[in-house]
Amino acid sequence: MSSAADAHRRRRRGESPAEQTFADLMNGFSLDSGRKRTRSESPVPAREATPVAEQQETPVFETPVPELSDASIVRAYAWTGGRTRSNINLEIETLVSANDQSRQSAGILQAEHQHVVELCRSPRSVAEVAALMRLPLGVVKVLLGDMAERGLVDVHQTASAGGVTPDLGLMERVLSGLRRL
Amino acid sequence: MDYVGSRFPDFGPPGPPGRELTSAKIVVAGGFGVGKSTFIRSIVENDLLTMTALPPERAGLVTELVRIQFGRVWLDPGLALHLFVAPQWQDPRAGWNDVVRGAVGAVVLFDVMRPADSVDAMRYFEDHKIPYVLALNNVHASVRSDVKAIIRGMGIAPEVPVVNCDPRVRLSVRETLITLTEHAKLDRWRRRPGPDETTPLAPVC
Numbered sequence: 001m002s003s004a005a006d007a008h009r010r011r012r013r014g015e016s017p018a019e020q021t022f023a024d025l026m027n028g029f030s031l032d033s034g035r036k037r038t039r040s041e042s043p044v045p046a047r048e049a050t051p052v053a054e055q056q057e058t059p060v061f062e063t064p065v066p067e068l069s070d071a072s073i074v075r076a077y078a079w080t081g082g083r084t085r086s087n088i089n090l091e092i093e094t095l096v097s098a099n100d101q102s103r104q105s106a107g108i109l110q111a112e113h114q115h116v117v118e119l120c121r122s123p124r125s126v127a128e129v130a131a132l133m134r135l136p137l138g139v140v141k142v143l144l145g146d147m148a149e150r151g152l153v154d155v156h157q158t159a160s161a162g163g164v165t166p167d168l169g170l171m172e173r174v175l176s177g178l179r180r181l
Numbered sequence: 182m183d184y185v186g187s188r189f190p191d192f193g194p195p196g197p198p199g200r201e202l203t204s205a206k207i208v209v210a211g212g213f214g215v216g217k218s219t220f221i222r223s224i225v226e227n228d229l230l231t232m233t234a235l236p237p238e239r240a241g242l243v244t245e246l247v248r249i250q251f252g253r254v255w256l257d258p259g260l261a262l263h264l265f266v267a268p269q270w271q272d273p274r275a276g277w278n279d280v281v282r283g284a285v286g287a288v289v290l291f292d293v294m295r296p297a298d299s300v301d302a303m304r305y306f307e308d309h310k311i312p313y314v315l316a317l318n319n320v321h322a323s324v325r326s327d328v329k330a331i332i333r334g335m336g337i338a339p340e341v342p343v344v345n346c347d348p349r350v351r352l353s354v355r356e357t358l359i360t361l362t363e364h365a366k367l368d369r370w371r372r373r374p375g376p377d378e379t380t381p382l383a384p385v386c
Contacts, residue, residue: 174260
């Protein structure tokens with residue numbers, strides 16, 4: 001199968017793999033030319049087969065607080081190894097919080113993980129982390145997914161995880177909460 | 182006056198570690214300038230945050246980020262309610278699905294001077310069976326009943342609540358959210374799987 005045909009089919013389905021195309025594009029021309037050359041030599045179908053497989057050590061960059069610029073988006077995708085999907089189900093309202101392990105690891109974490117840990121000392125939603133770190137949502141989902149897999153943050157599942165509507169119990173809780181406001 | 186006695190009983194980022202935490206979200210949709218951000222600002226504690234999403238495949242235009250505003254309020258020590266401004270385009274790539282999926286329901290703000298602006302959002306929620314309320318902004322009391330009759334005439338489902346809402350007034354926003362959640366609860370109850378659906382005739386082995 002040609003990858004062009006695959007890409008076309010995916011686009012027809014209207015799913016987010018379109019993001020991968022973008023990320024790959026960005027990673028392709030973003031960094032120093034040496035890196036670019038080594039990447040382009042690696043066989044292309046690798047990303048098709050295992051898009052979320054562990055890749056080589058995620059590169060660490062000097063700037064801990066990125067600004068919302070083209071360059072920072074490129075850098076952000078480099079953090080995620082070009083991946084735009086996470087293994088962990090994270091909705092935008094899902095709460096994450098730092099745990100004991102991340103507190104103990106303070107100082108030895110890579111910069112962006114350190115930043116997340118500091119933000120999440122009190123529970124934050126995925127959307128809040130994205131907004132406060134000024135990173136695109138897709139990048140933050142991958143970042144948080146990685147950290148959750150390594151046990152650096154706790155993920156507090158939403159009642160609607162998986163796309164189903166919230167259950168009646170949660171709605172009742174929302175209702176009584178609103179009435180108290 | 183609206184704030185007397187009840188200003189922001191926000192429970193704050195709470196909790197001893199290990200506490201059970203969860204979250205819910207409500208979507209606020211409607212035409213441009215109808216008061217979506219104002220609506221959210223009236224009920225949440227802090228100023229709104231802005232999250233960005235990348236619309237991919239836009240001819241390589243990296244800088245065209247979709248911005249999605251939202252606010253958060255703790256409803257009890259373990260429950261964070263998020264209110265998201267729905268992106269203007271109902272495009273999954275513009276973050277729309279992320280915002281809508283799993284929401285308690287939606288508030289469609291409706292400016293009676295510019296009704297057409299909110300129709301797309303209404304249609305979307307109707308089509309996808311997402312419970313919503315129509316919140317009429319900019320309604321003069323004397324024309325209220327006429328307006329409601331006209332809106333009913335537009336063919337929205339009869340059970341959809343139509344309320345008046347001033348997005349600047351906290352109590353009004355709160356009432357709208359309560360109406361929505363009650364409606365969503367009822368909607369959920371109606372849609373619960375019936376006995377036919379819960380007892381499939383599949384073989385045991």
